[in-house]
Amino acid sequence: MAKVTIGDVAREAGVALGTVSNALNHPERVRPETLAIVNDAIRRLGYAPNQSARLLAGGHSKTFGLVLPQLNHGLSLQIASGASTEAQRQGYSLLIATANGDEALESSYTRYFAGTQMSGVLVQASSADLTRIAPTASRVPLAVLDAVCDGAGHYVSVDCAAQGSLIAEHAVSLGATRIAVIGRTMTPQTTRRLEGIRAYMELHPDVALDIVDHGEITQAPDGFMIGRHLATQQGAARPDFIIGLTDVLACGALEGVRAAGLRVPDDIAIAGCDGNPLAWSCSVPLTTCSPTGYELGRRGVRSLIDQIEARRTGTEDASENHQELVRPFMLTRASTVGRTTMQASDATGLNLGTFL
Amino acid sequence: MAKVTIGDVAREAGVALGTVSNALNHPERVRPETLAIVNDAIRRLGYAPNQSARLLAGGHSKTFGLVLPQLNHGLSLQIASGASTEAQRQGYSLLIATANGDEALESSYTRYFAGTQMSGVLVQASSADLTRIAPTASRVPLAVLDAVCDGAGHYVSVDCAAQGSLIAEHAVSLGATRIAVIGRTMTPQTTRRLEGIRAYMELHPDVALDIVDHGEITQAPDGFMIGRHLATQQGAARPDFIIGLTDVLACGALEGVRAAGLRVPDDIAIAGCDGNPLAWSCSVPLTTCSPTGYELGRRGVRSLIDQIEARRTGTEDASENHQELVRPFMLTRASTVGRTTMQASDATGLNLGTFL
DNA sequence: CTGAAAGCGCTAACAT
DNA sequence: ATGTTAGCGCTTTCAG
Numbered sequence: 001m002a003k004v005t006i007g008d009v010a011r012e013a014g015v016a017l018g019t020v021s022n023a024l025n026h027p028e029r030v031r032p033e034t035l036a037i038v039n040d041a042i043r044r045l046g047y048a049p050n051q052s053a054r055l056l057a058g059g060h061s062k063t064f065g066l067v068l069p070q071l072n073h074g075l076s077l078q079i080a081s082g083a084s085t086e087a088q089r090q091g092y093s094l095l096i097a098t099a100n101g102d103e104a105l106e107s108s109y110t111r112y113f114a115g116t117q118m119s120g121v122l123v124q125a126s127s128a129d130l131t132r133i134a135p136t137a138s139r140v141p142l143a144v145l146d147a148v149c150d151g152a153g154h155y156v157s158v159d160c161a162a163q164g165s166l167i168a169e170h171a172v173s174l175g176a177t178r179i180a181v182i183g184r185t186m187t188p189q190t191t192r193r194l195e196g197i198r199a200y201m202e203l204h205p206d207v208a209l210d211i212v213d214h215g216e217i218t219q220a221p222d223g224f225m226i227g228r229h230l231a232t233q234q235g236a237a238r239p240d241f242i243i244g245l246t247d248v249l250a251c252g253a254l255e256g257v258r259a260a261g262l263r264v265p266d267d268i269a270i271a272g273c274d275g276n277p278l279a280w281s282c283s284v285p286l287t288t289c290s291p292t293g294y295e296l297g298r299r300g301v302r303s304l305i306d307q308i309e310a311r312r313t314g315t316e317d318a319s320e321n322h323q324e325l326v327r328p329f330m331l332t333r334a335s336t337v338g339r340t341t342m343q344a345s346d347a348t349g350l351n352l353g354t355f356l
Numbered sequence: 357m358a359k360v361t362i363g364d365v366a367r368e369a370g371v372a373l374g375t376v377s378n379a380l381n382h383p384e385r386v387r388p389e390t391l392a393i394v395n396d397a398i399r400r401l402g403y404a405p406n407q408s409a410r411l412l413a414g415g416h417s418k419t420f421g422l423v424l425p426q427l428n429h430g431l432s433l434q435i436a437s438g439a440s441t442e443a444q445r446q447g448y449s450l451l452i453a454t455a456n457g458d459e460a461l462e463s464s465y466t467r468y469f470a471g472t473q474m475s476g477v478l479v480q481a482s483s484a485d486l487t488r489i490a491p492t493a494s495r496v497p498l499a500v501l502d503a504v505c506d507g508a509g510h511y512v513s514v515d516c517a518a519q520g521s522l523i524a525e526h527a528v529s530l531g532a533t534r535i536a537v538i539g540r541t542m543t544p545q546t547t548r549r550l551e552g553i554r555a556y557m558e559l560h561p562d563v564a565l566d567i568v569d570h571g572e573i574t575q576a577p578d579g580f581m582i583g584r585h586l587a588t589q590q591g592a593a594r595p596d597f598i599i600g601l602t603d604v605l606a607c608g609a610l611e612g613v614r615a616a617g618l619r620v621p622d623d624i625a626i627a628g629c630d631g632n633p634l635a636w637s638c639s640v641p642l643t644t645c646s647p648t649g650y651e652l653g654r655r656g657v658r659s660l661i662d663q664i665e666a667r668r669t670g671t672e673d674a675s676e677n678h679q680e681l682v683r684p685f686m687l688t689r690a691s692t693v694g695r696t697t698m699q700a701s702d703a704t705g706l707n708l709g710t711f712l
Numbered sequence: 713c714t715g716a717a718a719g720c721g722c723t724a725a726c727a728t
Numbered sequence: 729a730t731g732t733t734a735g736c737g738c739t740t741t742c743a744g
Contacts, residue, residue, distance in 0.1 A: 409737030
């Protein structure tokens with residue numbers, strides 16, 4: 001019941017306190033038989049070293065912290081998975097905290113991690129407001145994911161503009177003549193996606209581009225309404241290709257178009273932009289860009305390790321900006337290229353794990 | 357650069373060390389203006405309290421730990437989300453660790469959490485081997501999720517047998533005459549699901565029940581192969597209803613059946629058993645049981661809080677067994693009842709968040 | 713409100 | 729290889 005300390009273990013094992021400590025941290029310095037005795041005592045007492053004391057006395061822990069704005073978003077999951085895998089590979093542990101959409105909580109977690117002697121902290125930016133985060137961790141390596149920023153610090157982001165261009169290119173190459181883009185450009189991500197689309201479309205002035213961004217357009221039901229509406233338009237007013245600035249929107253639109261009685265992709269082709277695996281539950285598999293969260297997580301951990309190395313060697317220059325951009329790639333599926341018979345090998349894709 | 361301590365802050369603010377500590381932990385004991393001065397100094401110095409020292413000196417932290425076997429499984433995500441939400445509501449923080457499929461890592465994380473002065477630890481059982489886990493945390497409230505066990509400890513699980521019965525009942529009520537169940541009963545969960553199916557089917561001896569559980573049957577591709585195979589059977593050998601012991605298998609089977617040229621559900625209806633949102637990316641929405649992970653997480657946190665309360669009041673009885681069973685409910689979708697036109701309200705379901 | 717001081721449980725030097 | 733001891737940074741207590 002009462003807490004067992006290293007002293008209790010020492011007494012139980014009949015050895016010195018320091019020996020127990022050594023048995024724990026430097027087993028090679030202890031005679032095997034002594035080690036066995038100690039381990040036995042530990043087991044008997046159910047002793048679990050007090051990590052706080054351990055850290056306080058020792059140095060830092062080979063652990064990274066990851067702060068996520070929420071857990072129910074595909075990108076966050078990918079980030080978590082990628083970071084976790086990479087951290088493990090590099091010999092680090094990863095602890096994840098979710099702010100559940102609460103921004104105050106988010107920075108409080110970040111602050112908390114910073115005071116935990118962790119080796120580094122990863123934060124997925126929920127808003128553009130990085131000002132609170134950056135200064136917080138001045139003494140702990142920190143990388144901000146899914147954010148572009150030219151201030152000091154380390155940032156890893158998806159190349160959103162490229163996502164837009166790739167999708168636009170795909171649409172044009174498929175012979176689209178009237179493209180409708182749906183989604184509000186409320187976030188930097190969607191804004192840049194739209195810029196990418198626009199940039200590519202300037203090369204193809206013959207293709208009509210219609211931006212539908214009025215009203216509240218963020219969730220699947222919004223996409224549904226818009227999709228159904230677009231599908232009922234007549235003649236030139238009806239697009240033959242719909243691009244959702246997010247996969248969730250595209251999914252909704254897809255269902256809306258089908259609800260209106262049109263076929264996807266025969267009558268209207270549809271594509272998303274952000275490779276969100278959780279939005280793949282459409283009745284027609286959705287063409288989109290790669291799920292890049294995994295890579296974001298990986299790169300984030302790498303950045304942390306680089307920072308640690310830089311500090312160690314004194315190569316670090318404080319107020320420098322490090323921005324990494326992850327290149328996306330197309331995931332072409334039935335919603336733009338028609339029915340793709342699923343083969344056994346493809347079926348693996350059903351298991352999200354493959355993409356994480 | 358060098359670490360800032362509470363002493364530095366005190367000096368910077370021109371107050372006593374103890375005052376800073378009070379400002380941090382008992383703001384009400386400090387005069388508002390002094391508090392402002394201190395907070396300002398904290399901000400100026402970028403001070404982050406050393407959590408290790410804080411815990412060592414103080415008591416415990418209002419934080420729960422959650423150990424997950426992996427992150428790419430729907431159930432785990434739901435658990436994490438449910439636990440996170442409930443913890444937050446109860447005024448606790450939640451830290452999540454993933455073992456990435458490594459069982460050794462899993463128990464090491466559990467052990468680690470146990471030594472972190474956390475208020476409690478939640479573990480999703482990856483294997484039936486709870487023997488290592490249970491004793492570990494004798495002095496920290498612990499609850500094991502997704503596990504049934506009659507030993508001492510706290511366990512929260514989905515009622516898998518009920519999942520099986522519900523699906524079987526659904527099949528029979530839809531007029532199924534030849535039901536095929538696919539999936540290996542390698543885990544306690546799937547075993548109990550099968551038992552539930554069998555139990556219900558005993559009430560309906562007129563309905564043929566075929567258990568396909570030979571070979572390696574765990575992933576979507578396996579389901580695909582079996583589905584395609586079953587679809588090509590002739591006459592009475594061909595089932596009119598397929599139950600996948602997991603959603604992943606059912607999804608694979610669904611694609612296999614369609615690849616063989618049959619219609620779902622017209623020729624063969626298909627259902628899963630475990631409400632795994634990540635397996636919903638079928639070309640036909642899959643009927644399954646409720647995603648209960650969320651509830652698992654919630655109940656787990658509740659259990660932890662109950663345990664804390666019990667210890668506080670001394671009501672605790674050590675070696676008692678506490679087993680909770682979460683009742684599942686049907687999610688009837690197109691794979692058994694035909695095309696369901698998606699309505700705007702349903703479209704919300706596309707966003708996994710709704711189900712988490 | 714201040715200032716001083718006693719640990720929290722452990723690690724890492726040091727001496728033996 | 730083993731025993732001893734000085735802190736790690738903080739919270740609390742206690743007397744001013």
